[in-house]
Amino acid sequence: MTAPEAYPAAVELLEELTEYLPARYPSLYKRTAVGLDNLWSGESFNIVTRPLPEDPMQMCARLVQDDLAIMIEKPDGQYYLLAGCIVLPGFWRVSDKFGMPLSEIHTSGNVPQYREKLEKGMMNLFRRLKPEEIVGRHNYFFQVDADLGWSWSVGPEDSNVNGHVGWNTAEKGRAIDHHYFRSERQTLRRLPKSGGVVFTIRTYFHKIREVAEEDYVPGRLASAVRSWGDDVSRYKGKEKYADVLLEFLDKKHEEQVARGLDLSREDEVRAYPY
Numbered sequence: 001m002t003a004p005e006a007y008p009a010a011v012e013l014l015e016e017l018t019e020y021l022p023a024r025y026p027s028l029y030k031r032t033a034v035g036l037d038n039l040w041s042g043e044s045f046n047i048v049t050r051p052l053p054e055d056p057m058q059m060c061a062r063l064v065q066d067d068l069a070i071m072i073e074k075p076d077g078q079y080y081l082l083a084g085c086i087v088l089p090g091f092w093r094v095s096d097k098f099g100m101p102l103s104e105i106h107t108s109g110n111v112p113q114y115r116e117k118l119e120k121g122m123m124n125l126f127r128r129l130k131p132e133e134i135v136g137r138h139n140y141f142f143q144v145d146a147d148l149g150w151s152w153s154v155g156p157e158d159s160n161v162n163g164h165v166g167w168n169t170a171e172k173g174r175a176i177d178h179h180y181f182r183s184e185r186q187t188l189r190r191l192p193k194s195g196g197v198v199f200t201i202r203t204y205f206h207k208i209r210e211v212a213e214e215d216y217v218p219g220r221l222a223s224a225v226r227s228w229g230d231d232v233s234r235y236k237g238k239e240k241y242a243d244v245l246l247e248f249l250d251k252k253h254e255e256q257v258a259r260g261l262d263l264s265r266e267d268e269v270r271a272y273p274y
Contacts (some may be wrong), residue, residue, distance in 0.1 A: 001098060002057050006072050006082035009196030010056040011047075013070065016191070017063050018047055029063075038063060047239075061085035070191075071126070073103060079197060080124050081105060088203045090143070090182060091154050091166055102126065110166070112231035131192035140183040141167055142225075144174040149259040150207050154237075167237030176248045178269055179208040179241060181221075208245065216266050218252035225249075 002010045007219045022031040030037040035047040045059055046052075052059070060068055069084035078101035084096040097105050102122060106114040129135065145153040153170045185202045225246060228238060258262070 001084065001094070003072075003082040003099070006070055009070050009072060009191055009194035009198075010060070010083045011052070012191045012194050012196070013068070013198055014047055014052075014056045014060050017060055018045070021063060036063075049110055055106070057083050057085040061087065064200075065202065067199075067203070069199040069201070071197040071199070073126075073195065074101075077127075078102065083196075086201070088149050088201075090149075090203070091139070091151050093157065101143050105255075110235055112229070113237050125188070126197055127249065129188060129190045129197060131190045133189070135188040137186050138183055139186070140181065142208070142241055142245060143167070143180045143182045143205075144170050144178050146178070146180065148203065166235070168234055168240065169214040170237050170240045172240045173244060174241070176208060176244055179245055179248075181206050181208055181211045208248065212249060215256060215261055218249040218256065220266070222246055222249040222253060 007070045018036050019197070021029040022036055028038070028040050032044065034049070035045040037044045041062065043062060045245065047059070057068060057070075066149055067084075067088055069081055069086065071079040072082045073079050080099060080101050081094075081097055082099065082268070084094050084098070092109060097108070100108065102250075103114070103119055106118070106122075111118070143151050143153070145151055150157045151167075151170065153174070154166060155169050183204045185204070187200045189198050189200075190196070192200060212221070225238065225242060228236065232238065
């Protein structure tokens, strides 16, 4: 969806993708006189005709696997979510957040310590971000069902109109075979013409049993979960899965140590998001 005041930014994003994708991935995209062809899906995109045949954010979303959102600065200095195509939110609805300023998006989602520790830094980042810069970050959650688009274990997607659904409303005590590691790689970039700030959100989703086969990971994950404060634990729904998850991770860590895992080398593999 795209609000009228964000339409120029959404079109700019579409134009940027049309230029970038065929140059970067020529086996997947082909530039044409009016736009580009998605060679994988077989779709052709006309970005020249005005008005565009459909919402530019929908066109962007069919070009890349990332979820996309655009924040627009208003005269009050706040950045508002005014364009987006979010297919894999997991536990939140774009319709609940659309039109909100950055601060309200986070506070309405009960993000721990946002007001105290994060808000000022986030606002400074948005104001200082330059078009030639890309800022990236990762987050992670534990999910107790296999649905990538919407975690059904937290409740139906069309219920709870007040928007308080979250990982802390998930089913409790599900078997480890239902536990998944969910991580988002998020990037931020300012569009050079419109000044809108684009979020790209790439979701990675793996069974905990698979993740825990990698050296050092079970011990590090268990340590991270145990280090959460009360607010982070509530936000991430720790009470719903911690007993099952930590028992499994501790056992896998012990197995790795027993077969000769060198704990002194752990710092060499610290370049992970968790």
